[in-house]
Amino acid sequence: MGTRPLRSRNHWSVKVKKWRKKEPYIALGRFLLGFDAGYKQWDCFLFKDYRIRKILTRTFEVRHLPLSDGLDKLNFGGTYTFDWKKYHYSPPKRKIKADSYVKKEPSDAAPPAETGSLMVFDVELGKLVPLDS
Numbered sequence: 179m180g181t182r183p184l185r186s187r188n189h190w191s192v193k194v195k196k197w198r199k200k201e202p203y204i205a206l207g208r209f210l211l212g213f214d215a216g217y218k219q220w221d222c223f224l225f226k227d228y229r230i231r232k233i234l235t236r237t238f239e240v241r242h243l244p245l246s247d248g249l250d251k252l253n254f255g256g257t258y259t260f261d262w263k264k265y266h267y268s269p270p271k272r273k274i275k276a277d278s279y280v281k282k283e284p285s286d287a288a289p290p291a292e293t294g295s296l297m298v299f300d301v302e303l304g305k306l307v308p309l310d311s
Contacts, residue, residue: 184260185267187248199246200238207234 183194208230209215217227248262296309 184262184265187262191246191248196243199243200235203238203242204231204234207237 183198184190205215208217211230213227213230217223297306298309299305300307
């Protein structure tokens with residue numbers, strides 16, 4: 179579900195993508211319904227695996243996705259509350275190095291001379307030559 183998906187109500191409801199919530203639900207549903215956990219990739223799995231995925235996806239989208247907005251008291255009538263403060267996480271601020279804004283000195287290597295025409299590498303001479311010649 180990503181890195182620290184339960185860091186805040188807003189992060190869980192807005193930033194965590196729907197598929198990151200759906201895939202664990204499908205895996206748990208397959209396990210609880212007794213389906214094999216080691217089924218093949220999407221392009222070659224059995225039709226029964228496809229059907230159970232579709233059923234679980236539909237169930238998730240209708241029943242469970244609307245409840246994943248972080249509003250516990252509104253959705254569950256106050257009977258279930260998740261301790262958001264316990265899992266709160268705010269990423270550390272990135273420090274910018276002072277050197278990163280210093281203008282760098284030009285290198286000693288001279289820039290290639292611009293001839294105004296396209297250049298191509300000549301294998302016999304071992305150097306770039308104008309394409310016209």
